Amino acid sequence: MAATAAAILSLVLLLPPTTLASDLHGFRATLTRIHQLSAGEYSAAVRRDSHRLAFLSHAAAAGSKATTNSSVSFQTPLDNSAGAYNMNLSIGTPPVTFSVLVDTGSSLIWTQCEPCTECVARPAPPFQPASSSTFSKLPCASSFCQFLTSPYRTCNATGCVYYYPYGMGFTAGYLATETLHVGGATFPDVAFGCSTENGVGNSSSGIVGLGRSPLSLVSQLGVGRFSYCLRSDIAAGDSPILFGSLAKVTGGNVQSTPLLENPAMPSSSHYYVNLTGITVGSRDLPITSSTFGFTRTGLGGGTIVDSGTTLTYLVKEGYEMVKRAFLSEMANLTTVNGTRFGFDLCFEASGGEVAVPTLVLRFAGGAEYAVRRRSYFGVVAVDSQGRSAVECLLVLPASGKLSISIIGNIMQMDLHVLYDLDGGMFFFAPADCANV
Numbered sequence: 001m002a003a004t005a006a007a008i009l010s011l012v013l014l015l016p017p018t019t020l021a022s023d024l025h026g027f028r029a030t031l032t033r034i035h036q037l038s039a040g041e042y043s044a045a046v047r048r049d050s051h052r053l054a055f056l057s058h059a060a061a062a063g064s065k066a067t068t069n070s071s072v073s074f075q076t077p078l079d080n081s082a083g084a085y086n087m088n089l090s091i092g093t094p095p096v097t098f099s100v101l102v103d104t105g106s107s108l109i110w111t112q113c114e115p116c117t118e119c120v121a122r123p124a125p126p127f128q129p130a131s132s133s134t135f136s137k138l139p140c141a142s143s144f145c146q147f148l149t150s151p152y153r154t155c156n157a158t159g160c161v162y163y164y165p166y167g168m169g170f171t172a173g174y175l176a177t178e179t180l181h182v183g184g185a186t187f188p189d190v191a192f193g194c195s196t197e198n199g200v201g202n203s204s205s206g207i208v209g210l211g212r213s214p215l216s217l218v219s220q221l222g223v224g225r226f227s228y229c230l231r232s233d234i235a236a237g238d239s240p241i242l243f244g245s246l247a248k249v250t251g252g253n254v255q256s257t258p259l260l261e262n263p264a265m266p267s268s269s270h271y272y273v274n275l276t277g278i279t280v281g282s283r284d285l286p287i288t289s290s291t292f293g294f295t296r297t298g299l300g301g302g303t304i305v306d307s308g309t310t311l312t313y314l315v316k317e318g319y320e321m322v323k324r325a326f327l328s329e330m331a332n333l334t335t336v337n338g339t340r341f342g343f344d345l346c347f348e349a350s351g352g353e354v355a356v357p358t359l360v361l362r363f364a365g366g367a368e369y370a371v372r373r374r375s376y377f378g379v380v381a382v383d384s385q386g387r388s389a390v391e392c393l394l395v396l397p398a399s400g401k402l403s404i405s406i407i408g409n410i411m412q413m414d415l416h417v418l419y420d421l422d423g424g425m426f427f428f429a430p431a432d433c434a435n436v
Helices: 041-064 143-147 217-221 316-329
Strands: 009-012 026-033 085-091 096-103 110-112 153-156 159-166 169-182 185-198 206-209 225-229 239-244 255-258 271-273 275-280 303-305 312-314 346-348 359-363 368-371 377-382 388-393 395-397 405-407 415-420 425-430
Touching (some): 041 377, 143 159, 185 217, 275 316, 316 388, 316 395
Parallel strands (some): 009 085, 110 185, 312 395
Antiparallel strands (some): 009 026, 026 239, 085 096, 085 169, 110 206, 153 159, 159 169, 169 185, 225 239, 225 415, 255 425, 271 303, 275 359, 312 405, 346 388, 359 368, 377 388, 415 425
16 A cells, blocks of 8 residues: 555654653644645545545444453554554664554554564564563453454464454554653553554554553553644644643633443444534534434444544435535536545536535534534645646545444644543634644
């Protein structure tokens, strides 16, 4: 899976002189997006998302059968092009730095390790456990091993072995503990995966999960909360991410809604919220509690906020309402077949930005999100003079067995969002990310 000139977000953690984790109340890092989302790169984002959604669908059956003692975690495809986030994470003693994908929908932290029987090209060579004085394999009896979902966990002479399929590939290896260096702090005995087999090539050295399960980085570090603010204009500078006590959303326009537990998947890593209503222009859509609510099939319905998915996906019933409303509000414009771009609803732009109706999302507890235009409409093709030729709705239907709706990272731009694990709340507010 080749890295393309797409919307790559690089999450670069600041690494000043280390402090002990016990002395740490909060720490700050920076998000750097290398490429601006533009025509052509939106299509690359759709392709990347399709692999992620395919794996979610593939894993639905296994996830719905997982026990409440299992940590249900579906790993993102290892393609950091077109909207993924990278983080610099240092592992071991002495520390070795790796560039890894960051995903709020995953739990397992892993990187490639030697001896590697099937490895692919990465930004850095595989980790050398024998060169670290703090490396230790985890036995099958360890609690961390039990947190791995049953179909993807086995035990043998190596120890606690995992196998994760994802999209068009897989990763396999064993669990261990190591010292992690992140955001200026040192955290000993963090459980992570040492992958010795990987079935797909890309330009990332692994994954770090920020999900809700016990294996995730935020759970193991015990920070309780984290927040980030993604700039839509990368030319303006970097974007911040904050952990622990530094993660605060302030101001007069802060919205909040509860984080929910999916009854069908009570140990899911995902951050669920209750999407209760949508307004397109002047039209309040006939959303009911069943439209985006939890179900007994597939992944159990619901809506997740996800940094690992680029675009936004709605279950078919909800998407069709949104599509009809946009078509009605934009009836004076010429539609374009967007199949070749990977989109469903597109319009002829004729060299200029098309006029689009407003989009407002409503959540349980009265929270409202007036989405900025660039987060739900984008230029996917330009003419020979470089002017807008086709614009598409950056919302797509969730297809196949995938019964969940996903608010992706494009729709989170120019927002300061906070995941409060301790309080069970999700906060957000429009923000100038330079001042966060």
